[in-house]
Amino acid sequence: MISYLESLLIFTALAIILASSLNLVLGYGGMFSVAHAVFYGVGAYTASLLALHLSNSLVLSILCAIITGGLAGLLLAVPALRVKEEYFVVASLGFQIIASTVFNQWDAVTGGIGGLTGIPPASLFGYEIDSYGAHLVVTSLLAAAVLAIVAALMRSSFGRALRALRDDEQALSSLGRNPTHLRLVTVALSAMIASVAGVLYAYFTSFVNPESFTLDESVMMMVMVIIGGAGTVWGPPLGAAFVTIFPALLSFLKLPSSLLGPVQRLTYGVIMTLLMIYEPAGIVGLLRWVRRRQIILNGINGSNRAAA
Amino acid sequence: MARTAPLLELIGLSKSFGGVKAIDDLSLVIADSGVTSLVGPNGAGKTTLFNLITGFLVPDRGRIMLRGRDITRLPPYKVARAGVARTFQNLRLFPTLTVFENVAVACEASDITLSEKNVSKLVDSTLERVGLLARRDVRVADLSFAEQKFVSLARAIVRPANLLLLDEPAAGLDGRALERFHQIVRSLAAEGRSVLLIEHNLDTVRGISDSVAFLDQGRLIATGTPGEIFAMEELAALYFGDDR
Amino acid sequence: MTSSKWLRSLLVGALSVLASAMPLTVSAQDYSIGVIFPLSGPNVVYGETFSKGVDLAVKNLNESEELPHRIKTLYEDSRALPQPAIIAMNKLVNVENVPFVISAFSGVTKAIAPIATRRKVLVMNGGGVSPELAGLSPYLFNDIPLVNDEISALLPYVTSKLHLRRISLIYVNDPFGQGVLGVFSAQCPKLGCEAIPISISPTASDFQAEVAKIRSAKSDAVFIASYGQQQNVILKQLRDGGINAQLLSYSGIDLPDTLRLPAAQGLIFTVENVDLGSDDPITKKFNESFRAVYHSEPSFYQVNYYNAVVLFAACVKRLVAKNQPVTGENLLQALREIKTFNVVGGTVSFQPNGTVRQAIQIMKVVDGQPQPLAVVK
Numbered sequence: 001m002i003s004y005l006e007s008l009l010i011f012t013a014l015a016i017i018l019a020s021s022l023n024l025v026l027g028y029g030g031m032f033s034v035a036h037a038v039f040y041g042v043g044a045y046t047a048s049l050l051a052l053h054l055s056n057s058l059v060l061s062i063l064c065a066i067i068t069g070g071l072a073g074l075l076l077a078v079p080a081l082r083v084k085e086e087y088f089v090v091a092s093l094g095f096q097i098i099a100s101t102v103f104n105q106w107d108a109v110t111g112g113i114g115g116l117t118g119i120p121p122a123s124l125f126g127y128e129i130d131s132y133g134a135h136l137v138v139t140s141l142l143a144a145a146v147l148a149i150v151a152a153l154m155r156s157s158f159g160r161a162l163r164a165l166r167d168d169e170q171a172l173s174s175l176g177r178n179p180t181h182l183r184l185v186t187v188a189l190s191a192m193i194a195s196v197a198g199v200l201y202a203y204f205t206s207f208v209n210p211e212s213f214t215l216d217e218s219v220m221m222m223v224m225v226i227i228g229g230a231g232t233v234w235g236p237p238l239g240a241a242f243v244t245i246f247p248a249l250l251s252f253l254k255l256p257s258s259l260l261g262p263v264q265r266l267t268y269g270v271i272m273t274l275l276m277i278y279e280p281a282g283i284v285g286l287l288r289w290v291r292r293r294q295i296i297l298n299g300i301n302g303s304n305r306a307a308a
Numbered sequence: 309m310a311r312t313a314p315l316l317e318l319i320g321l322s323k324s325f326g327g328v329k330a331i332d333d334l335s336l337v338i339a340d341s342g343v344t345s346l347v348g349p350n351g352a353g354k355t356t357l358f359n360l361i362t363g364f365l366v367p368d369r370g371r372i373m374l375r376g377r378d379i380t381r382l383p384p385y386k387v388a389r390a391g392v393a394r395t396f397q398n399l400r401l402f403p404t405l406t407v408f409e410n411v412a413v414a415c416e417a418s419d420i421t422l423s424e425k426n427v428s429k430l431v432d433s434t435l436e437r438v439g440l441l442a443r444r445d446v447r448v449a450d451l452s453f454a455e456q457k458f459v460s461l462a463r464a465i466v467r468p469a470n471l472l473l474l475d476e477p478a479a480g481l482d483g484r485a486l487e488r489f490h491q492i493v494r495s496l497a498a499e500g501r502s503v504l505l506i507e508h509n510l511d512t513v514r515g516i517s518d519s520v521a522f523l524d525q526g527r528l529i530a531t532g533t534p535g536e537i538f539a540m541e542e543l544a545a546l547y548f549g550d551d552r
Numbered sequence: 553m554t555s556s557k558w559l560r561s562l563l564v565g566a567l568s569v570l571a572s573a574m575p576l577t578v579s580a581q582d583y584s585i586g587v588i589f590p591l592s593g594p595n596v597v598y599g600e601t602f603s604k605g606v607d608l609a610v611k612n613l614n615e616s617e618e619l620p621h622r623i624k625t626l627y628e629d630s631r632a633l634p635q636p637a638i639i640a641m642n643k644l645v646n647v648e649n650v651p652f653v654i655s656a657f658s659g660v661t662k663a664i665a666p667i668a669t670r671r672k673v674l675v676m677n678g679g680g681v682s683p684e685l686a687g688l689s690p691y692l693f694n695d696i697p698l699v700n701d702e703i704s705a706l707l708p709y710v711t712s713k714l715h716l717r718r719i720s721l722i723y724v725n726d727p728f729g730q731g732v733l734g735v736f737s738a739q740c741p742k743l744g745c746e747a748i749p750i751s752i753s754p755t756a757s758d759f760q761a762e763v764a765k766i767r768s769a770k771s772d773a774v775f776i777a778s779y780g781q782q783q784n785v786i787l788k789q790l791r792d793g794g795i796n797a798q799l800l801s802y803s804g805i806d807l808p809d810t811l812r813l814p815a816a817q818g819l820i821f822t823v824e825n826v827d828l829g830s831d832d833p834i835t836k837k838f839n840e841s842f843r844a845v846y847h848s849e850p851s852f853y854q855v856n857y858y859n860a861v862v863l864f865a866a867c868v869k870r871l872v873a874k875n876q877p878v879t880g881e882n883l884l885q886a887l888r889e890i891k892t893f894n895v896v897g898g899t900v901s902f903q904p905n906g907t908v909r910q911a912i913q914i915m916k917v918v919d920g921q922p923q924p925l926a927v928v929k
């Protein structure tokens with residue numbers, strides 16, 4: 001049981017890193033990107049290739065992945081941001097498709113559809129990260145660090161400019177700020193963070209193939225950000241946890257195999273649709289509502305007691 | 309050369325939208341300091357002229373020189389960094405940001421290098437100047453209209469710009485707010501900045517302008533002191549229609 | 553207050569999920585086996601097809617009472633993707649404590665293989681054919697011939713018996729096609745034949761350039777390594793392009809509609825030597841029950857997945873006889889000891905790298921029907 005929970009929490013922590021990084025682009029930058037799985041993949045392949053051919057040092061892998069991930073981010077952003085902002089989603093779709101093709105076809109490097117197997121465990125300060133417990137500690141610490149970085153970033157002048165950009169791009173440019181430059185930095189930064197998740201994924205699963213970095217995965221990350229609450233620090237991690245843990249909970253429903261898949265997906269879909277209809281601000285919005293209600297209820301109870 | 313060139317020189321500017329001439333062969337020189345009011349009937353091309361100067365529109369013909377430097381085709385953010393600040397008729401504040409943040413964003417462009425602490429000092433002193441220091445941490449969406457107008461003014465004047473373009477900054481203000489606005493504009497001119505403003509209220513124009521430029525159908529009809537301009541009968545006819 | 557209503561329904565939903573999450577009575581006596589198939593998503597049709605084989609085998613074995621306890625299947629949805637598969641595998645292994653897991657799809661199987669090794673759980677793959685599955689984990693077995701084995705059987709036959717020397721190889725550029733190319737490159741030098749590789753994209757549908765290359769290469773034979781509808785297009789365009797060389801292929805081309813094409817006349821190909829007409833009790837039972845339960849003809853995959861359970865039962869029987877507990881480690885030991893298993897369609901054994909060793913049949917298309925030429929053990 002413990003190992004199962006550990007594996008689930010590891011994937012949750014990875015999802016939190018991915019959703020938080022996408023939130024920079026989507027929630028704060030206002031750019032709809034359906035290419036985030038590409039950066040996740042670039043990080044995973046970078047770490048796998050390093051571990052298979054050079055070194056399994058986690059620190060080195062993360063540094064290299066930040067570089068390759070950042071470059072991949074620029075590769076998307078530089079051409080995409082030349083055109084109008086509205087086309088960014090289309091450009092990112094094209095980028096995702098091209099990247100998927102590269103993952104699938106560049107056999108010499110990515111191993112093609114078959115992927116890369118037998119990735120050795122990572123080493124950190126002389127220790128081998130082999131057990132699930134060790135993976136969980138490392139992944140959780142990095143997820144916490146990412147959350148802290150995003151929160152700090154949003155309080156900084158960079159975050160201020162990014163939120164202003166989302167509100168009114170033209171007004172921002174009239175104040176001497178270059179919107180394209182801001183977006184470029186945001187996409188690159190977000191890609192760097194996502195690629196770190198890729199590194200952790202590769203070392204945990206010790207197997208990477210293109211199936212984990214598809215358009216579907218990118219869309220799933222978008223779902224995490226949106227149902228959690230885009231443009232908030234805590235929304236995307238909550239959304240990530242929901243999207244990862246909820247289907248796992250559903251899998252404990254004892255159903256015949258022919259019903260299992262459809263019932264799980266349907267329940268999941270219905271709950272997400274309801275959430276979006278009744279609470280478009282996402283899970284964070286829902287929590288705020290509950291808290292407000294609680295304060296009011298406490299107030300009423302308090303005055304009742306006083307009256308009695 | 310920079311010393312001798314005028315602050316802003318518009319040379320033969322033209323801009324059409326689908327065959328309609330919004331600005332038609334317009335030339336104008338704006339002095340180094342003082343307050344110039346752009347007046348004229350609705351649709352005269354005043355806001356279009358602001359958009360051309362600040363890079364939001366590219367003229368079909370003509371050039372825009374800032375201290376002798378051609379800024380005609382620069383993107384808005386580069387025009388801003390060259391020393392031009394503006395406000396918008398519909399304000400265009402950042403509604404999810406606080407008053408402080410709205411103004412802070414304006415003084416963190418790469419042409420200004422201030423530490424976080426100095427940004428905070430500069431913003432606070434500017435907010436004090438426009439009378440909004442008490443509302444510093446309120447989201448601008450929660451402000452009154454008059455307060456929002458002063459945020460937009462603060463955002464423009466916090467930048468180290470020699471040329472300020474204010475698009476109907478006094479519209480909707482009255483009483484003490486209007487008085488404060490007059491005061492601020494005069495003090496900007498006294499600091500040696502040049503203010504170009506679009507204004508409909510002729511009392512305001514008379515009260516704060518050093519010179520007036522009269523536009524009609526995209527053409528510059530006349531320039532002069534407020535006294536000279538308001539003395540011209542034919543301009544009054546253009547402005548108010550024939551029924552006066 | 554629609555919000556409060558919906559919040560309440562969410563709570564009720566969550567509670568009912570939690571309630572049903574309480575361990576449902578899996579009798580400690582049952583032999584639990586895990587099954588990781590795509591049960592939703594674009595590959596759900598495979599999951600449905602495969603599970604028919606598994607379910608039928610479990611039903612038959614439980615009814616026969618050959619084992620002291622019943623077999624119980626625990627299904628998990630992989631969506632044919634690595635990450636859900638890893639979560640599913642961890643649940644099966646760490647929560648349900650199953651000693652045996654049936655898997656499908658190469659990516660899924662590769663993703664769960666490290667967990668199988670770590671937790672000493674036997675994994676039986678009956679669907680993925682990627683060559684890299686061979687030897688991936690001591691606990692991973694593939695009861696489906698990886699495409700390599702078919703080619704290894706075909707090449708000696710066509711070079712020695714049919715004297716074909718120059719063989720053009722049209723292959724889809726994916727792990728399967730590269731596997732085929734790998735076998736050609738390794739075996740041709742030894743057998744005195746020459747392979748002329750021509751790669752195509754999995755989505756290509758126009759092969760004029762490839763036909764021209766084959767024509768100028770003056771090959772004795774053309775091997776087609778593709779699948780689905782693309783095979784038919786290649787066959788037609790080769791014949792229309794005036795290529796009269798002997799055509800060769802593998803089991804993927806064994807589809808009735810394809811074999812009936814005029815262009816397929818004289819084609820030589822290989823199939824797994826599964827004799828569904830065999831008289832042995834296991835095969836007979838399979839044939840009868842499959843038709844009775846599903847009212848259709850079984851597919852090659854369904855035979856594999858039926859056999860996966862048959863293999864498990866055989867290992868359990870041995871452990872029961874030796875009075876040993878049914879653990880992954882013991883199952884592995886039993887599998888290695890039994891060596892040869894009686895399954896549907898004949899017998900199978902496993903190579904040291906975990907892949908099935910099965911006789912391969914060489915077939916030739918005559919009048920739209922496959923006719924056996926030879927069996928290669």
